[in-house]
Amino acid sequence: MNAVGLLRARPRPAPVVLRRAVRMGPVSLVWRPRVLLVTMAAVLAAVLVAIVSLGVGDFSLSPAQVVSALLGHGTRQELLVVQTVRLPRILTGVAAGIALAIAGAIMQTTARNALASPDLLGVTAGASAGAVAVITLGGTASASGILREVGVPTAAMVGAIVATLAVIALTGRAGLSGIQPLLIGIGVSAFFAGAVNLFLIAAPIKDAARANVWLTGSLNQRSWPELWPIVLAVLVSVLILVPVNHRLQSLELGTDIARSTGLPLRSTGVLLIGVSVLLTAVAAASVGPLGFVALVAPHVARMACGMTRAPLLGAAAIGALVVVASDLLARTLFAPIQLPAGAVIAIIGGPFLVGLLIARKRRTAQ
Amino acid sequence: MGGPTPTVTVQPLAWLLGSLLVLGAAILVGFAVGSRDLGIPLVWATLMGEGDVETRAILLDQRVPRTLIAVVGGAALAVAGVLIQGHTRNPLADPGLLGVTAGASLMVVLAIAFLGISAPSGYLWFAFAGSAAAAILVTTLGRLAGGRRDSSPATLVLAGTAISAVLSAISGVILILSTSTLDLFRFFTVGSLSGVHDLDGLRPAFFCIAIGLVVAVGHASTLDALSLGDDTARALGRNLGRSRFVGLGAVTLLTGGAVVLCGSLGFVGLIAPHLVRLLVGPGHRWLIPISAVMGGIIVLAADTLGRVILRPAELPVGVIVAMAGAPAFLAIVVRTRRSRA
Amino acid sequence: MNTSPSAGLIARDITVDYGRSTPALDAVSLTIETGVVTAIVGPNGSGKSTLLRTMGRLHTPQRGTVLLDGQDIFQRPTRDLARELGILPQSPVAPEGLTVVDLVSRGRDPHRRWFDQWARSDEAVVFAALERTGMTALATARVDDLSGGQRQRAWIALALAQETRTLLLDEPTTYLDIAHQLDVLDLVRTMHEEQGATVVMVLHDLSMAARYADRIVALRAGRIIADGTPADIITPPMLRDVFDIEATVIVDPNTGRPHVLPIRRTG
Numbered sequence: 001m002n003a004v005g006l007l008r009a010r011p012r013p014a015p016v017v018l019r020r021a022v023r024m025g026p027v028s029l030v031w032r033p034r035v036l037l038v039t040m041a042a043v044l045a046a047v048l049v050a051i052v053s054l055g056v057g058d059f060s061l062s063p064a065q066v067v068s069a070l071l072g073h074g075t076r077q078e079l080l081v082v083q084t085v086r087l088p089r090i091l092t093g094v095a096a097g098i099a100l101a102i103a104g105a106i107m108q109t110t111a112r113n114a115l116a117s118p119d120l121l122g123v124t125a126g127a128s129a130g131a132v133a134v135i136t137l138g139g140t141a142s143a144s145g146i147l148r149e150v151g152v153p154t155a156a157m158v159g160a161i162v163a164t165l166a167v168i169a170l171t172g173r174a175g176l177s178g179i180q181p182l183l184i185g186i187g188v189s190a191f192f193a194g195a196v197n198l199f200l201i202a203a204p205i206k207d208a209a210r211a212n213v214w215l216t217g218s219l220n221q222r223s224w225p226e227l228w229p230i231v232l233a234v235l236v237s238v239l240i241l242v243p244v245n246h247r248l249q250s251l252e253l254g255t256d257i258a259r260s261t262g263l264p265l266r267s268t269g270v271l272l273i274g275v276s277v278l279l280t281a282v283a284a285a286s287v288g289p290l291g292f293v294a295l296v297a298p299h300v301a302r303m304a305c306g307m308t309r310a311p312l313l314g315a316a317a318i319g320a321l322v323v324v325a326s327d328l329l330a331r332t333l334f335a336p337i338q339l340p341a342g343a344v345i346a347i348i349g350g351p352f353l354v355g356l357l358i359a360r361k362r363r364t365a366q
Numbered sequence: 367m368g369g370p371t372p373t374v375t376v377q378p379l380a381w382l383l384g385s386l387l388v389l390g391a392a393i394l395v396g397f398a399v400g401s402r403d404l405g406i407p408l409v410w411a412t413l414m415g416e417g418d419v420e421t422r423a424i425l426l427d428q429r430v431p432r433t434l435i436a437v438v439g440g441a442a443l444a445v446a447g448v449l450i451q452g453h454t455r456n457p458l459a460d461p462g463l464l465g466v467t468a469g470a471s472l473m474v475v476l477a478i479a480f481l482g483i484s485a486p487s488g489y490l491w492f493a494f495a496g497s498a499a500a501a502i503l504v505t506t507l508g509r510l511a512g513g514r515r516d517s518s519p520a521t522l523v524l525a526g527t528a529i530s531a532v533l534s535a536i537s538g539v540i541l542i543l544s545t546s547t548l549d550l551f552r553f554f555t556v557g558s559l560s561g562v563h564d565l566d567g568l569r570p571a572f573f574c575i576a577i578g579l580v581v582a583v584g585h586a587s588t589l590d591a592l593s594l595g596d597d598t599a600r601a602l603g604r605n606l607g608r609s610r611f612v613g614l615g616a617v618t619l620l621t622g623g624a625v626v627l628c629g630s631l632g633f634v635g636l637i638a639p640h641l642v643r644l645l646v647g648p649g650h651r652w653l654i655p656i657s658a659v660m661g662g663i664i665v666l667a668a669d670t671l672g673r674v675i676l677r678p679a680e681l682p683v684g685v686i687v688a689m690a691g692a693p694a695f696l697a698i699v700v701r702t703r704r705s706r707a
Numbered sequence: 708m709n710t711s712p713s714a715g716l717i718a719r720d721i722t723v724d725y726g727r728s729t730p731a732l733d734a735v736s737l738t739i740e741t742g743v744v745t746a747i748v749g750p751n752g753s754g755k756s757t758l759l760r761t762m763g764r765l766h767t768p769q770r771g772t773v774l775l776d777g778q779d780i781f782q783r784p785t786r787d788l789a790r791e792l793g794i795l796p797q798s799p800v801a802p803e804g805l806t807v808v809d810l811v812s813r814g815r816d817p818h819r820r821w822f823d824q825w826a827r828s829d830e831a832v833v834f835a836a837l838e839r840t841g842m843t844a845l846a847t848a849r850v851d852d853l854s855g856g857q858r859q860r861a862w863i864a865l866a867l868a869q870e871t872r873t874l875l876l877d878e879p880t881t882y883l884d885i886a887h888q889l890d891v892l893d894l895v896r897t898m899h900e901e902q903g904a905t906v907v908m909v910l911h912d913l914s915m916a917a918r919y920a921d922r923i924v925a926l927r928a929g930r931i932i933a934d935g936t937p938a939d940i941i942t943p944p945m946l947r948d949v950f951d952i953e954a955t956v957i958v959d960p961n962t963g964r965p966h967v968l969p970i971r972r973t974g
Binding site: 344 | 543679681686687
């Protein structure tokens with residue numbers, strides 16, 4: 001590394017430690033204990049909630065039974081219920097939570113906007129429209145097989161991309177910062193919501209019923225076919241994000257500084273928004289629109305870790321926790337009736353958003 | 367700013383008459399068109415008293431009431447929009463967007479679910495309660511989030527979206543918990559005029575909307591004063607507290623009634639006043655009546671279109687309004703942004 | 708001082724048009740000499756910020772180009788360029804709660820490898836930057852808690868940590884009180900004297916520009932009107948032409964540089 005710049009001479013090693021780092025050979029990471037703590041706590045909580053959740057249902061099990069069933073011991077019935085029926089469902093929820101949280105965190109960073117979340121920017125609504133279109137137009141073929149596993153997520157992706165392009169085109173030069181793009185997101189969402197209703201009404205009743213089940217954003221009837229697209233999307237996203245993540249922090253300092261420190265804004269923006277849209281669409285295709293997770297999880301992570309932007313790992317862990325916990329609540333609050341997890345998240349997420357708005361205004365008013 | 371000057375009075379009157387004419391035409395088209403097309407001469411004849419039983423049934427039992435419901439509901443939503451925009455000084459306010467209609471719907475759902483009320487005349491009062499509560503909640507939050515200078519209309523809309531989402535989710539939860547409620551309620555969220563047209567049962571709704579409209583018209587000069595800012599309005603001698611109370615009352619009556627008639631329709635309360643402002647300017651004396659007519663036209667046109675597009679099936683008004691209203695809303699947002707930039 | 712014709716920062720025929728009646732910059736050409744402190748001055752709306760930002764690649768001109776060492780900066784990969792050319796925009800904003808170290812370490816972005824997020828060399832450079840700007844004692848302080856001058860020095864430390872040979876500063880002293888203005892400009896001069904840095908700054912205050920710069924470029928309505936050493940440039944006729952003021956120019960007894968004493972507006 002050439003130290004020819006304004007500092008001229010090669011600087012000697014720093015006499016004091018400015019920031020702690022974890023170093024292992026050529027690899028180093030900034031040591032942020034609070035992030036580690038929060039992430040581990042969230043993971044632990046998510047695991048505990050998941051274990052309880054695995055025990056809840058028509059055939060109820062104690063947490064101890066659940067754990068032994070997971071490990072392979074227990075009666076055939078226990079193994080069946082836990083491993084074959086419930087486990088993929090919970091895992092899908094976890095994966096969806098992770099995907100949505102990361103999508104929200106990236107979107108907020110790229111847009112330099114605390115309120116920018118794929119739900120508010122119309123991405124989820126677009127994904128819904130795409131998915132419902134396939135479910136209703138595909139008829140019974142979409143209930144299983146290739147159309148369900150590949151067709152629905154792909155259509156959701158297409159819908160999400162269309163919605164995102166619409167929002168970007170309409171926000172124009174001003175970019176995604178500020179509060180205007182959210183208004184546009186609301187308009188685009190409303191349009192696609194209307195489209196969803198259109199499909200629901202135009203379709204034969206049983207397809208519409210299936211679509212409606214999908215639309216309520218829940219983990220019911222989700223299994224391995226819903227799980228693997230999300231896992232794939234998350235893996236791809238992680239592969240893309242890890243090399244780029246460390247440079248995203250300069251975005252917080254404004255586009256000028258980001259550009260001046262060498263961040264190619266446009267290509268980075270496209271990449272990040274692309275990843276965010278991918279994650280949102282795939283998650284929505286699998287579990288239906290789970291509004292607010294993408295908004296809430298990154299903020300909670302950011303506040304809990306005391307950072308200026310949401311740490312991706314922490315947000316992911318909290319996203320998983322939110323989904324799993326909401327699902328558990330949704331299933332147990334009014335047992336034996338099962339509410340959709342999305343409803344519970346909305347009831348918590350709405351006031352959260354309002355709180356954010358109020359806090360935001362107080363801050364900018366200073 | 368203020369009322370229209372005398373030289374402009376001719377124009378707004380012309381617009382009012384013009385829009386009434388358009389409304390009349392739309393009504394006639396509404397009567398004539400549907401799953402079975404009746405020609406306009408046939409419609410005219412049937413209205414005059416002739417015509418066979420079947421035609422009379424279609425026209426008088428279905429289309430006339432339905433048209434009436436659409437027009438009155440649309441008018442109510444449009445004027446409610448004008449009132450909310452005036453009181454929040456926010457050109458993007460709309461009873462649907464701000465969650466007022468969601469509040470009304472929720473209370474109706476609660477009434478049906480927990481109190482077993484199934485007649486519109488019964489749950490009308492709950493619709494009012496819901497509208498009022500939601501309106502108060504949103505405006506308070508908007509004030510908290512927006513600060514005294516109301517510098518960001520978008521904040522209010524966002525708050526409204528959040529509240530709308532929460533209230534809809536709660537409604538949704540209740541509907542899941544009680545399938546019998548769901549039965550009575552199925553198309554409510556998108557608004558449908560294809561339910562039972564029991565005009566007698568809806569009479570209280572019409573009555574309350576009528577009162578709301580009258581109050582709104584009388585409220586026009588107050589709205590003009592309010593548009594100049596709270597301080598200026600006070601300086602002009604308005605009692606802010608009482609004005610807000612009257613305004614809120616009118617919004618409650620109008621929105622509650624509209625929800626009972628047409629379900630939760632968004633965007634009408636936003637687009638109608640906006641269009642009218644483009645035509646005749648911001649003076650409320652003309653804005654309110656012409657918006658009412660415009661709102662009626664919009665909902666009626668949407669309903670008629672819905673009856674025709676997927677013949678013989680029907681597309682609910684809400685879907686059409688959403689898919690046409692959303693782009694119109696976006697156009698408004700983009701225009702506002704550009705003019706401010 | 709490198710006098711090779713292709714070295715250094717060269718702006719050629721820059722035209723920036725915002726679609727208004729007159730372009731913000733009208734076919735402006737400027738060659739920045741290496742190892743020299745250049746100040747760009749001009750009245751409001753003269754295009755000085757636009758010119759600086761274009762030279763710093765923050766803005767793309769409609770016509771013309773900017774070369775650095777013979778290469779078009781708009782074609783170079785952003786990260787590469789960031790190792791050679793740094794720009795500090797006007798009134799940058801740091802998010803709430805950010806510490807000085809976190810801020811300055813952003814300057815290491817163009818050098819950092821993704822798997823080595825806090826290399827020892829990064830730490831060394833950041834420390835050196837903090838030392839140069841006198842901010843070592845405040846390394847762990849929050850940027851919000853700093854005074855105006857300290858904050859500006861922190862941002863300059865960020866630019867230093869980038870280890871570029873050329874640094875562009877857009878109005879680094881606006882909104883600072885006189886003590887902090889001197890603070891920042893003395894720092895710039897020290898960097899230049901000790902390291903031979905190439906610095907281009909947009910300054911509002913003519914007398915400050917005269918005091919701290921070796922070369923002054925005066926713009927008006929998107930064109931360069933005057934270009935030369937402070938002694939040559941800061942004259943009553945130039946002040947009339949460029950700034951619409953009647954003024955007396957004296958020699959500052961402390962610095963030996965021209966100092967402007969305005970009398971009244973002309974135009």
